[in-house]
Amino acid sequence: MWNILRLISVILGSALCWTGAFAQSPAIKIGVLTDLQSVFSDASGLGSVTATELAIEDYKAAGGKIAVSTIVADYQNKPDIGSNIAREWYDIGGVDAIVDVANSSVAIAVSEITQQKNKVFLATAPATSQLTGEMCSPNTVQWYDNFMLASAISLGARADGPKKWFFVSADYAFGRDLQRIATSLIEKNGGKVVGSARHPLGVADFSSFLLAAGSSDADVIALANAGSDVVTAIKQVNEFQITRGGKRVVAFLAPINTINALGLPVAQDLIITEPFYWDLNDKTREFASRYFARMKRMPNFVQAGAYSAVARYLASLDKLVSERKDPKDGKAAIKQMKQGSWSDSLFGDSSIRKDGRVIHDTYLFQIKKPAESSKAWDYHKKVGTVSGNDAALPIEESLCKLQ
Structure with a gap:
């Protein structure tokens, strides 16, 4: 009898402690782990910090139940530095979720640590498909990937499109993964890759890679790189007049800051x-206006993704709190994020698959000629739409083992 009373006392005591914990507003800290001074700083960087802050402000204005704070650090494009920051944030910094992380190698390391610590990784900036493939995690969601980038561009290899492609690719996880996926899709659509050249991160001289592409019999030169690398490559395409013979240049990852x-x-x-352009509709324009007021430039899809991911994460935490569940349980938070679909203010109809891949439409754009542009930042002309399902690797082909 005494043992039974003691057991009841322990259970009641635990329940009272849990109730007491929620008598005070639970607190969450989000770490924006980004590139502040190198090749990805313009594509993510302070822009992702600002987008995260805007999402938190909107959450608070809507009466969110949780106190939210942020911290920011630069991973310096080094997996060891990124890993050390993530561990320190999780172990002693009180961080519950990390967002951004454009460098794919750093993102893979952060995803592994996040799972070990049962936290949350909102992978809004890295493109490697490994994060929702063979290295998927119940603690990670990814807002876009290389398959999405490749799917729309590779449609050009269909019946009436160019057939011969030459890749100039970044020689690290992102570039190699993107070239592999795009090659598969190009060949599936009847095209052929006739050559490729790989360059290191942050290279200043693309002449040898571009001249090799220019001297090939390719119809298309495909740039599978990012950040300042793609800016440098496109400038040198123009300088060397690579397209003078009729070759077309496509860039898999050239957001608006690049243009x-x-x-x-x-x-x-x-x-x-x-998957996002600031001038698509009223909601994207409204967000862009607020963002521009702080950054004096328009947001790209990576930065919009930071806003979208943080908004979805915080809404999911509110749901957990309302059900008396722990908002600091990373797996529970991600599981809640995956429940159902929603109408995202920036990306439209959205959902998250069991492998962690966020599903939403993406678009094919052609950059306008100067005479076609009617106002500042009016750069994109939409020429096609790829549905969310078509822009993601079929789930049955995924190497992810999550159920």
Whole structure:
């Protein structure tokens, strides 16, 4: 009898402690782990910090139940530095979720640590498909990947499109993964890759890679790189007049900040793919206006993804709190994020698959000629839409083992 009373006392005591914990507002800390001064700083960087802050402000304005704070650090494009920051944040910094992390190698390391610590990784900036493939995690969701980038661009290899492709690719996880996926899709659509050249991160001289592409019999030169690398490559395509013989240049990852850095005289007619553009509809324009007021430039899809992911994460935590569940349980938070579909203010109809891949439409754009642009930042002309399901690797082909 005494043992039974003691057991009841322990159970009641635990329940009272849990109730007491929620008598005070639970607190969550989000770490924006980003590139502040190197090749990805323009594509993510302070822009992702600002987008995260906007999402938190909107959450608080809507009466969110949880106190939210942020911390920011630069991983310096080094997996060891990124890993050390993630561990320190999780172990002693009180961080519950990490967002951004554009460098794919760093992102893979952060995803592994996040699972070990049962936290949350909102992978809004890295493109490697490994995060929702063979290295998928119940603690990670990914807002876009290389398959999405490749799917729209590779449609050009269909019946009436160019057939011969030459890749200039970044020689690290992102570039190798993107070239592999795109090659498979190009061949599936009847095209052929006739050559490729790989370059290190942050290279200043693309002449040898571009001249090799220019001297090939390819119809298309495909740039599978990112950040300042793609800016440099496109500038040198123009400088060396690589397209003078009729070759077309496509860039798998050239967000609006890249186009702005190039200018329309250089970037005109470039084919790109993005799941977000600031001037798509009233909601994207409203967000862009608020973002521009702080950053003095328009957001790209990576930065919009940070806003979207943080908004979905915080809404899911509110649901956990309302059900008396622990909002600091990373797996529970991700599981809640995956429940059902929602109408995202920036990406439209969205859902998250069991492998962690966020599903939403993406678009094929052609960059306008200077004469076609009617206002500042008016760069994109939509020429196609790829449905969310078509822009993601079929789930039955995924190497992810999550159930």
